[in-house]
Amino acid sequence: MISAPVTLEREEFHFIRDFVYRTAAIVIDEDKHYLVEYRLAPLIEREGMPSFRHLVSELKQPSSGPLRSRVVDAITTNETSFFRDSRPFEILRRIILPQLIEHRRYSRTLHFFFGGCSSGQEPYSIAMLLRNHFPEIDDWNIRLTATDISGEMVRRAREGLFTQFEVNRGLPARLLVRYFERAGIHWRICESIRRMVDFQEINLTRPLNLGKDVDIFFLRNVLIYFDQTERCRLLAQARDVLRPDGCLMLGAAETTVFSNDFFIPLPVEFSNLFYLKGTPSPFHLPPAEPHQ
């Protein structure tokens, strides 16, 4: 069977754009027509639909819940890698985590929250970093709560299976050897790391059911998909669940654009970390290194 090319008409694009905004509060710019077409074309083929018009028509049906989820899954960006950008993780390891662990030496608890964790590389990176560099907290109560709006991504993340391409990106070879095993053509993260992370399907635009006990709120490369109103709501949520001496980590491209009323940037280059306004800086910082 030869299938005819499926194209996304302008009005269909606008419907999908509005639908994604209403469902997930994710903003799709007017010039992202091609992106929506590119991301949804495989879905249309999988669903056996003849056209985008058919997809739009189905989405308008009250009973289209599962399809709606699959459309949001397909649209949301899943770009991630182990130790993405590397420098923030290095700063966490050298500067932030040793002090945070010292601050928590009596409660012996740590809670890290990850918004938009995609297939899990970021929370798994933190889990490996903790196990590999801070063996003194192995018996602490450590919670890594990782969330994504996509059920498919959460399922993948829970499985802990990665392609060779994925483990080649950003993962130090020594950690590959220590924490992974071959599983056919894939690589499986070891059980002791996998069970450190609690993956949950959560829409960040809804209220988070969390106590005020989060030490670091990872929200990297998430804000860029929301409009200003939703960004403010998300940052307010982060503020409300952080401990007074906790901090927020944003993505590399988000640090200056989204300066806001709740947080102050920690003055460490490339850390992308923020602490709560109205509180003293929770961390002692080393003198700035001279530029090379």
Place this chain on the structure above:
Amino acid sequence: METNICSLVVDDSRVIRTIVGRALKELGFKAEEAGNGREALEHLQKGLSPAIVMIDWNMPELNGLELVQAVRTNAAWNDVRLIMITSENELERVQTALDAGADEYIMKPFTKEMIQDKLNLLGVPIPGPAPAI
């Protein structure tokens, strides 16, 4: 943008040398080439001082693992970062290369971004126009 920061690509396939070399040039490195481990050692002994050496495993005369072992026996080359870039993708092979003194390991097929990620992990300054951060 190519700078004077030197890299050395060691592979018996001229096509692979060209591809890896092109990726390094795009990251701003000068890329020298060697067709096997022995040629690579000769480059180093003649005073070539690369910041990084990208090393295939299976090569005639002196293979990649033997090259890593040879480089690591000479303290003068301690600062040279050695990255295996090979189709050997068994965990034991990765462990063997690290034990021998390799700093990082990339399994083929690879992309420029993978090389860039590994250089960032090793703290090797990327001189080119598009660093990762």
